[in-house]
Amino acid sequence: xTTSDEKPVMIEFRDVHKYYGDYHALRxxxxxxxxxxFFSLLGPSGCGKTTLLRxxxxxxxxxxxxxxIDGKSMQDVPANVRPTNMVFQSYAIFPHMSVAENVGFGxxxxxxxxxxKAAAVEEALEMVGLKGYGNRAAHALxxxxxxxxxxxxxxxxxxKVLLLDEPLSALxxxxxxxxxxxxxxxxxxxxxxxxxxxxDQEEALVMSDRIAVMFEGEIxxxxxxxxxxxRPNSKxxxxxxxxxNFVPAEILSDESGKIEVEAKGLGRxxxxxxxxxxxxGEAPVIGLRPETLTLLYPGQVPNDQVVDGVIxxxxxxxxxxxxxxYLGGTxxxxxxxxxxxxxxxxxxxGSKVQVAWSPEALVLFR
Amino acid sequence: xxxxxxxxxxTIFYLIxxxxxxxxxxxxxxxNATTVAFPLxxxxxxWFSEMLANTNLRKALVNSLIVSLxxxxxxxxxxxxxxxxxxxxxxxxxGLVMGxxxxxxxxxxxxxxxxxxxLLLAMGxxxxxxxxxxGHVLMCMPFAVAILTSAFQTLDKSLEEAAxxxxxxxxxxxxxxVLPLVMPGIMASFLITFTISIDEFIIANFxxxxxxxxxxxxxxxxxxxxxxxxxxxxxxxxxxxxIILLTIAEYFRRRGVAKAGGKDSGGFL
Amino acid sequence: xxxxxxxxxxxxxSLVSVPAVYVLLMLAAPLxxxxxxxxxxxxxxAKVALPLQEGQDLQFTLSNxxxxxxxxxxxxxxxxxxxxxxxxxxxxxxxxxxxxxVTLTTVVLAYPVAYYVSFHVAxxxxxxxxxxxxxxxxxxxxxxxxxWRTILGYDGAVDATLGAVxxxxxxxxxxxxxxxxxxxxxxxxxxxxxxxxxxxxxxxxDHSLLEAxxxxxxxxxxxxxxxxxxxxxxxxxxxVLIVFIPTVGDYVTPELIGGGKVPMIANFIETQMWKLRNQxxxxxxxxxxxxxxxxxxxxxxLANRRFLGVRK
Numbered sequence: 001x002t003t004s005d006e007k008p009v010m011i012e013f014r015d016v017h018k019y020y021g022d023y024h025a026l027r028x029x030x031x032x033x034x035x036x037x038f039f040s041l042l043g044p045s046g047c048g049k050t051t052l053l054r055x056x057x058x059x060x061x062x063x064x065x066x067x068x069i070d071g072k073s074m075q076d077v078p079a080n081v082r083p084t085n086m087v088f089q090s091y092a093i094f095p096h097m098s099v100a101e102n103v104g105f106g107x108x109x110x111x112x113x114x115x116x117k118a119a120a121v122e123e124a125l126e127m128v129g130l131k132g133y134g135n136r137a138a139h140a141l142x143x144x145x146x147x148x149x150x151x152x153x154x155x156x157x158x159x160k161v162l163l164l165d166e167p168l169s170a171l172x173x174x175x176x177x178x179x180x181x182x183x184x185x186x187x188x189x190x191x192x193x194x195x196x197x198x199x200d201q202e203e204a205l206v207m208s209d210r211i212a213v214m215f216e217g218e219i220x221x222x223x224x225x226x227x228x229x230x231r232p233n234s235k236x237x238x239x240x241x242x243x244x245n246f247v248p249a250e251i252l253s254d255e256s257g258k259i260e261v262e263a264k265g266l267g268r269x270x271x272x273x274x275x276x277x278x279x280x281g282e283a284p285v286i287g288l289r290p291e292t293l294t295l296l297y298p299g300q301v302p303n304d305q306v307v308d309g310v311i312x313x314x315x316x317x318x319x320x321x322x323x324x325x326y327l328g329g330t331x332x333x334x335x336x337x338x339x340x341x342x343x344x345x346x347x348x349x350g351s352k353v354q355v356a357w358s359p360e361a362l363v364l365f366r
Numbered sequence: 367x368x369x370x371x372x373x374x375x376x377t378i379f380y381l382i383x384x385x386x387x388x389x390x391x392x393x394x395x396x397x398n399a400t401t402v403a404f405p406l407x408x409x410x411x412x413w414f415s416e417m418l419a420n421t422n423l424r425k426a427l428v429n430s431l432i433v434s435l436x437x438x439x440x441x442x443x444x445x446x447x448x449x450x451x452x453x454x455x456x457x458x459x460x461g462l463v464m465g466x467x468x469x470x471x472x473x474x475x476x477x478x479x480x481x482x483x484x485l486l487l488a489m490g491x492x493x494x495x496x497x498x499x500x501g502h503v504l505m506c507m508p509f510a511v512a513i514l515t516s517a518f519q520t521l522d523k524s525l526e527e528a529a530x531x532x533x534x535x536x537x538x539x540x541x542x543x544v545l546p547l548v549m550p551g552i553m554a555s556f557l558i559t560f561t562i563s564i565d566e567f568i569i570a571n572f573x574x575x576x577x578x579x580x581x582x583x584x585x586x587x588x589x590x591x592x593x594x595x596x597x598x599x600x601x602x603x604x605x606x607x608x609i610i611l612l613t614i615a616e617y618f619r620r621r622g623v624a625k626a627g628g629k630d631s632g633g634f635l
Numbered sequence: 636x637x638x639x640x641x642x643x644x645x646x647x648x649s650l651v652s653v654p655a656v657y658v659l660l661m662l663a664a665p666l667x668x669x670x671x672x673x674x675x676x677x678x679x680x681a682k683v684a685l686p687l688q689e690g691q692d693l694q695f696t697l698s699n700x701x702x703x704x705x706x707x708x709x710x711x712x713x714x715x716x717x718x719x720x721x722x723x724x725x726x727x728x729x730x731x732x733x734x735x736x737v738t739l740t741t742v743v744l745a746y747p748v749a750y751y752v753s754f755h756v757a758x759x760x761x762x763x764x765x766x767x768x769x770x771x772x773x774x775x776x777x778x779x780x781x782x783w784r785t786i787l788g789y790d791g792a793v794d795a796t797l798g799a800v801x802x803x804x805x806x807x808x809x810x811x812x813x814x815x816x817x818x819x820x821x822x823x824x825x826x827x828x829x830x831x832x833x834x835x836x837x838x839x840x841d842h843s844l845l846e847a848x849x850x851x852x853x854x855x856x857x858x859x860x861x862x863x864x865x866x867x868x869x870x871x872x873x874x875v876l877i878v879f880i881p882t883v884g885d886y887v888t889p890e891l892i893g894g895g896k897v898p899m900i901a902n903f904i905e906t907q908m909w910k911l912r913n914q915x916x917x918x919x920x921x922x923x924x925x926x927x928x929x930x931x932x933x934x935x936x937l938a939n940r941r942f943l944g945v946r947k
Binding site for chain 2: 785
Binding site for chain 1: 529533
């Protein structure tokens with residue numbers, strides 16, 4: 001992942017609102033997408049992510065606010081003259097045209113000669129791994145191939161921004177993982193800004209330089225994947241990205257950058273202020289990721305804090321095993337994940353175990 | 367499949383009865399006898415040549431073609447506007463407007479014909495081929511709208527957005543994407559409405575002001591036994607023509623479905 | 636979605652405006668005019684023949700409707716009126732009777748066909764079967780009806796054939812049984828109309844429901860009665876309406892098959908409107924028959940409304 005602090009701004013949202021009748025679909029979107037960035041809009045269905053993407057493309061009129069692309073306001077700029085191109089969720093391959101006609105569709109008004117255009121089409125097809133497919137009928141392609149055609153068709157116009165609306169959702173798991181890597185490679189190769197809409201948090205984490213997590217028409221958090229995962233700014237974001245355990249806590253003191261809390265089942269712990277996102281006035285809870293907790297096997301020496309526990313449930317995943325464990329004789333249950341490696345037998349339900357944890361991995365939501 | 371054997375036999379029998387008149391028609395059209403009766407007397411093309419020599423008939427044919435071509439064109443154009451509007455945009459009053467367009471489908475034709483007649487008379491408009499066309503467009507429009515609505519529905523909206531996104535404007539998008547993809551539906555609509563118009567009798571009879579058209583010619587001829595055999599010849603040609611047109615229309619409709627990548631789910635209605 | 640609601644509405648309306656105005660001018664206006672005409676008359680009870688002559692003033696009157704009820708002679712009803720009213724009533728009743736029988740015949744005969752195509756034909760072949768069923772409907776109605784005349788009529792195919800073979804020595808002339816011939820012909824002509832709606836409703840029946848029915852111990856036949864038939868009633872109701880309404884108003888068949896001797900209501904409307912140029916009388920006839928058919932259709936739909944709610 002590249003750092004994007006010093007890159008120039010490509011897209012800027014200024015207090016974007018969108019109403020459908022009475023329904024408030026976008027509720028004051030602010031934020032920037034940098035040039036050359038792989039940016040994702042992540043959220044559950046109905047959160048407004050696709051609507052926001054479509055405001056960039058020019059398919060949605062704003063109710064208020066401005067979308068800027070490359071420093072220019074896009075107000076009253078129709079979709080066909082914006083410097084953006086889109087890969088549609090359905091791919092929108094023109095069924096009555098060949099692959100080459102589809103890819104070359106946007107070159108119709110291009111003043112170049114026929115031969116030059118044909119060469120450009122062939123080059124675009126090669127870029128997406130479809131060299132020699134030009135004469136095929138579009139409707140005879142597989143899902144993955146359609147997607148590549150859609151990509152080539154959008155990229156051939158060398159847009160400043162490529163918009164991708166859930167492009168991988170129609171593919172099976174294997175193909176999806178393959179295309180994720182392909183898209184990252186492609187983005188590095190062409191160097192233009194990619195804006196991806198997805199509801200799949202794993203996909204967003206894998207592919208993006210930065211991610212905007214959206215709920216109910218608002219951006220809940222805009223950050224790089226690591227920050228989003230390690231330091232989610234709210235319980236809701238934490239819950240949406242990966243798995244997180246929540247443990248009720250009580251704040252004992254909060255001064256000079258140190259916060260002392262009493263976490264149920266874990267005991268007293270001192271946190272750094274950076275581990276606590278801004279307060280929201282909610283009941284304080286401590287968040288811990290399953291992989292930051294470890295089961296201690298006999299003979300292992302802990303280099304961290306340790307707490308006693310009882311295994312309540314064992315969920316076997318092949319490479320991993322998930323354990324649901326009651327902590328320190330309380331009713332607080334956390335899930336932890338252990339990699340299955342040789343010499344590490346699967347523990348039984350009811351076993352008394354020791355759980356190692358580290359205070360640095362905790363997040364405090366309050 | 368075995369369970370359906372009884373049903374299958376019944377259905378085939380049903381189809382045979384359904385087709386009986388159409389099958390009998392050419393038999394007698396080529397039959398060498400002035401009366402329509404079995405057993406057949408022998409093969410002749412006399413009735414066809416007699417029919418082709420009839421100047422009234424030729425006049426009626428030309429008139430019918432004028433009426434049907436105009437009606438089919440107008441109904442299809444109006445149908446495109448209505449279907450496109452209904453499928454692509456949401457607007458208040460859609461149910462009412464689209465419902466009204468479909469009303470002639472469930473109104474006895476005599477009522478439609480007589481109401482129009484009254485209006486035309488009240489306004490002092492002279493009855494002519496043009497007034498037949500006015501009525502036929504009304505009768506044909508529901509069929510055009512039904513066919514075209516399903517044609518426009520198979521069109522993925524993101525195809526249009528993709529074309530806009532790739533630099534085309536609204537009109538060139540319509541020309542390059544929408545029109546080619548709904549063309550099979552447009553052809554089907556044209557052919558079907560043409561068939562309806564050329565076969566239609568009541569409006570043609572009462573709104574035509576005495577201008578001869580084929581359906582009226584046939585209706586009149588069937589009332590006199592002497593003119594029946596040549597009319598059977600004419601009927602044979604018309605039925606054959608209709609079936610060819612319908613087959614072409616069905617072909618276009620299916621190609622449209624295949625083109626849009628959809629699955630075929632049924633017939634025209 | 637591409638526009639604000641008002642822009643979208645404007646785009647939709649502007650596209651649909653031409654066909655909408657056409658229907659307004661060519662259908663709504665004429666129907667309203669007929670409605671209005673049925674309530675007017677000229678001074679002295681002269682008939683209203685459009686276009687009106689110089690100096691003719693229309694007046695509001697209910698006499699057109701009143702004449703339809705002149706079932707016995709009285710002060711306001713001349714003997715001509717009575718004969719007219721009686722003949723009209725007979726024709727209306729005949730139309731309803733014919734239409735009811737035709738509807739019953741077509742729907743009962745069409746149901747197994749629709750059932751066969753929906754449940755026993757491979758999905759890829761369904762379109763072909765439907766196409767075969769619909770073709771006759773698209774070929775000239777007049778020709779199809781007229782052919783029955785040549786088949787059933789005096790010296791027609793049936794008589795001539797039977798005569799030639801020596802089975803009969805007198806022509807049967809099946810056409811003289813006017814109403815029966817009309818019913819046969821109309822049932823044949825409207826057959827595909829009944830198949831299609833029933834087919835569509837059967838297609839919507841979830842086949843797992845049928846398996847569920849049998850799973851719950853129903854036989855094939857009781858499953859049909861308790862599950863399939865009620866679920867397809869929406870299609871049956873549609874088929875009934877789509878056959879009944881046009882057959883009540885059929886004109887060609889009574890003319891060609893019945894030889895004009897067993898007129899139905901449409902022939903009466905035509906006579907008043909066209910032959911006699913008594914257009915306000917014709918209008919009253921048209922309005923009352925539409926009203927009768929409309930009420931019957933409404934009663935029928937209401938009686939079946941519990942089936943219509945199931946549709947999804």
